[in-house]
Amino acid sequence: MAASMCCRRLEGLWKINTNMRLQYIGKRTILSDAYRCDKAWKVYLQAPTLREVDAVSFQNEIYNKYQKLKNVSAVDIDILAHVLPSVPPVQLPFTVELFEMFRHCREAVEAKESYHYALIRSCIEMKNEEMLMSMLSKKVCITTGS
Known part of the structure; x- marks a missing residue:
């Protein structure tokens, strides 16, 4: 439950993978x-x-x-x-x-x-x-x- 709350707070940066572990998903925010x-x-x-x-x-x-x-x-x-x-x-x-x-x-x-x-x-x-x-x-x- 704590992990799901964490994911909501950090929308888009973290997701729960198939092993039920938090995984960081990087995003490119600065365009060339x-x-x-x-x-x-x-x-x-x-x-x-x-x-x-x-x-x-x-x-x-x-x-x-x-x-x-x-x-x-x-x-x-x-x-x-x-x-x-x-x-x-x-x-x-x-x-x-x-x-x-x-x-x-x-x-x-x-x-x-x-x-x-x-x-x-x-x-x-x-x-x-x-x-x-x-x-x-x-x-x-x-x-x-x-």
Whole structure:
């Protein structure tokens, strides 16, 4: 009984083997630099579509579309997430508001996986942990089509 209590406390690190003895199961918790796929990400960001976008005018365009149609295109939001580091710091609250609007649109279910990664990578690149934590707590980075 004491062994089973110990296993519950240390979840995942220990297990009882077939001989009823505790066995340590090691886990790799630190990922290598290759895991981040920086080279592939840089190639992706060099796409002509992303290089030619003026972030400020593009976010204003998205906002105007939202006001007219009450919907935001998943592709537009994905592009905005990728060019987020080029948005002036003064405009960031407005941009986060756009991401929150998208979260509640019907198009949110069509969001590309790169949207989530781009938001998180952009916040880390800008060293803006406060914005990242705010978006995570509001579930802006997690679209479920609510």
